[in-house]
Amino acid sequence: MENGKKVMLSGIQPSGELHIGNYLGPLIHWPEMIEEYDCYFFLADLHTLTVRQEPAELRKRVLKLLANYIAVGLDPEKCTLFIQSHVPAHSQLSWVLNCYTMFGELSRMTQFKDKSAKHADNINAGLFTYPVLMAADILIYQPDFVPVGEDQRQHVEICRDIAERFNGIYGETFKVPEPYISKVGARIMSLNQPESKMSKSAPEGCVFLLDKPEDIMRKFKRAITDSDTENCVRYDPEHKPGVANLMQIYGSATGKTYEEIEREFDGLGYGAFKPAVGEAVVETLRPIREETERLLADKAYLESVYRAGAEKAAYVAGKTLRKVYKKVGLVER
Ligand code: TRP
Numbered sequence: 001m002e003n004g005k006k007v008m009l010s011g012i013q014p015s016g017e018l019h020i021g022n023y024l025g026p027l028i029h030w031p032e033m034i035e036e037y038d039c040y041f042f043l044a045d046l047h048t049l050t051v052r053q054e055p056a057e058l059r060k061r062v063l064k065l066l067a068n069y070i071a072v073g074l075d076p077e078k079c080t081l082f083i084q085s086h087v088p089a090h091s092q093l094s095w096v097l098n099c100y101t102m103f104g105e106l107s108r109m110t111q112f113k114d115k116s117a118k119h120a121d122n123i124n125a126g127l128f129t130y131p132v133l134m135a136a137d138i139l140i141y142q143p144d145f146v147p148v149g150e151d152q153r154q155h156v157e158i159c160r161d162i163a164e165r166f167n168g169i170y171g172e173t174f175k176v177p178e179p180y181i182s183k184v185g186a187r188i189m190s191l192n193q194p195e196s197k198m199s200k201s202a203p204e205g206c207v208f209l210l211d212k213p214e215d216i217m218r219k220f221k222r223a224i225t226d227s228d229t230e231n232c233v234r235y236d237p238e239h240k241p242g243v244a245n246l247m248q249i250y251g252s253a254t255g256k257t258y259e260e261i262e263r264e265f266d267g268l269g270y271g272a273f274k275p276a277v278g279e280a281v282v283e284t285l286r287p288i289r290e291e292t293e294r295l296l297a298d299k300a301y302l303e304s305v306y307r308a309g310a311e312k313a314a315y316v317a318g319k320t321l322r323k324v325y326k327k328v329g330l331v332e333r
Contacts (some may be wrong), residue, residue, distance in 0.1 A: 003015055003038070003193055003244070004109065005036070005212075006038065006144040006145065006275040007037065007038045007039075007040070007142065007143040007144050007145075007244070008037040008038070008039045008144065008145045008147060008178075008180070009039070009040040009041075009137070009141050009143040009145075009146055010039075010040075010041055010142055010146060010147045010148065011041075011042050011043070011044035011045045011047070011084065011134070011136060011137050012042070012043055012044060012064050012065065012069070013043075013047055013048055014043045014044070014045055014048055014058065014061045014062045014131065014254070015048050015051070015061075015104045016061075016200040016201060017063065017064070017065075017068075017154045017208045017210060018068050018072075018206055018208065018209045018210075019198055019199075019200060019206045019208045019209065020198065020207045020208075020209065020249065020281065020285075021187075021188035021189075021197060021198030021199070021206070021213055022209075023209055023288075024150070024186045024225060024248075024249065024252045024253075025186055025187065025189055025278070026147065027072055027074075027189060028134050028218070028252075029318075030072070030073065030074060031072070031073035031074065031075075032170060032241065033139070033147070034074060034075065034078045034079040035281050036076070037145070038079075038134055038302060039078075039079040039080065040079070040080045040082075040141050040143070040313060041074060041079060041080070041081050041082075041284060042082045042084045042087075042137070042309075042313070043062050043065055043066060043082075043083050043084060044080070044134075044137070045058065045062055045083055045084050045085050045135070046084050046085050046090070046091065046133060047084070047130060047133060049126060049127040049149035050115075050124065050319045051115075051119060051122070051127075052122060062083060062209075063287065063296065063299075063302060064246040064292070064296065065154045066081065066083075066302060066305070066306060067265035067292045067296045067302060068209060068292050069081065069211070069289070069293035070291075070295055070305065071287075071289075071291035071292040071295060072209075072288055072290045074307070076309065080309050080312050080313055081306065081309045082306055082312075082313045083306050083309075083310065084137065085305075086309075086310035086313075086314075087305065087310055087313045087314045087317050088314075089140055089314065089318055089320075089321045090136050090137050090140060090317065091133070091136075091321070092319075092321055093136035093139070093321055093324060094098040094129070094132055094133040094135075094136035094139050095235075096137055096325075096328060097132050097136050097139075097162055097166070098129060098132050100162055100165055100166050100169075100242075101129075101131075101135075101158075101162055105158060105161070106128055106131060106132070106158075106323070107131065109130075109131055109153070109154060109155070109158070110154060111130070111131075111154070111155070112127060112128060112131075113168050114131070115127055115281070119161075129156050131155050131309055132136045132162070133161045134155050134159065135158065135159035138159050138177055139163055139174045139177075139323065140311075140316075140317045140319070140320045141316055141317065142174065142320060143175065143177050143264060144175065144177060144178065145177060145179075145180040146159075146176050146177050146178070146179055146180060147181075148179055148181070148331055149181075150179070152179075153179055153181065156177070156179040157179075159177070160177065160232055163175075163177075167323075169246075170327040170328070171327075172325060173327055176321075180268075182220055186246065186248055186249075186252055186255040188240065188249060189245040190202055190205035190206065190222040190225065190295060191204075191206070191207070191220065191222070191227075191242075191245070191246075192204055192222065192223065192224050193224070194224055194241040194242040194244075194245050195241060196279040201268050202333070204219060204222070205219070206219075207219055207220075207237030207281060207285075207290065209285055209288055210289050210292060211285070213282045213286075215276055216281055216282050216285070217275065217278040217279070217282065218279070219277030220274050220275065220281065220312070221244075221274050221275060221278065222279050223241050223242065223246060223274055223277075224238070225242045225246070226241070226242050226243055229231040230275070230309065231269040231270055232269065233247065233261060233262055233265035233266075233268070233269070233270070233273050234262055235258040235261075235262065236300045243273075246273065246274065246277050247261050249280075249281065250273075250276070250277045250280055253277075253280040253283075253284040254280050255283050288289070293304065
């Protein structure tokens with residue numbers, strides 16, 4: 001804990017580009033969080049190795065995401081931003097924690113089961129011990145909270161179990177963190193399949209933060225509205241999920257309420273509404289895209305950010321690692 005603030009930590013897998021589902025959901029609240037908490041955010045590059053990566057692509061993607069996160073408001077002066085592989089203590093603690101994690105508990109992880117089914121030709125040991133590295137990522141900073149999506153809740157649970165088990169054997173060593181599942185965050189659905197969440201795996205229904213304006217406009221113009229013939233902008237998520245989703249996006253981008261949106265498009269229909277949503281999103285994303293491009297052109301600055309981040313993180317992580325090594329009986333160097 002620094003200056004009395006609670007500590008928060010989260011890792012981001014650099015496995016794809018950020019889209020407006022990420023942005024209007026959890027991400028948009030992060031700039032407020034860095035004011036309130038002592039925050040650590042890192043790009044979990046080691047975790048992505050559990051699935052085969054194109055090396056040059058991975059390297060580029062990590063820097064692009066770093067720039068993108070700074071551009072959406074993660075000011076590196078106000079939080080600790082770093083790359084997981086730059087702080088070796090994560091991997092070192094992970095080995096120790098492997099010895100306090102049971103084969104049975106890892107076998108029960110739903111993500112392991114899902115990913116093994118999806119990558120049946122590459123069910124590697126890293127996929128199996130993924131939650132242990134994640135537990136090490138977390139416990140090494142002694143955070144109070146770990147903001148994650150619902151899909152990661154089970155991983156935070158096993159992290160708590162590992163911490164409690166270790167503390168039970170060796171006495172208080174790790175703080176047992178709480179998951180922090182974002183309170184409000186919009187749940188943005190796919191533009192062409194409004195019954196599923198917006199996802200990079202269905203790119204035509206997904207608007208990426210770095211998409212060009214013409215691509216954004218095309219995606220919105222082709223967005224699915226609803227199958228009734230009403231042609232009326234009205235908020236009814238149950239019967240008109242496509243329209244409700246567009247209204248949610250438009251509302252987040254403009255700050256307008258659903259009633260205001262209904263009034264604005266009264267009598268105008270979807271033909272006017274869809275491009276208006278597209279334009280609002282283009283304008284919301286424009287400064288983010290421009291700032292990301294500016295940062296990507298300034299490699300020296302990005303390097304200074306991730307170096308300073310790793311240095312600060314390594315200092316904190318080193319303290320926990322030394323404590324753990326000592327507790328389990330390793331000889332101090
Ligand atoms: N597994 C997380 C995800 O896929 C990423 C992650 C890695 C993480 N280490 C973490 C998240 C530590 C929170 C804390 O989203």
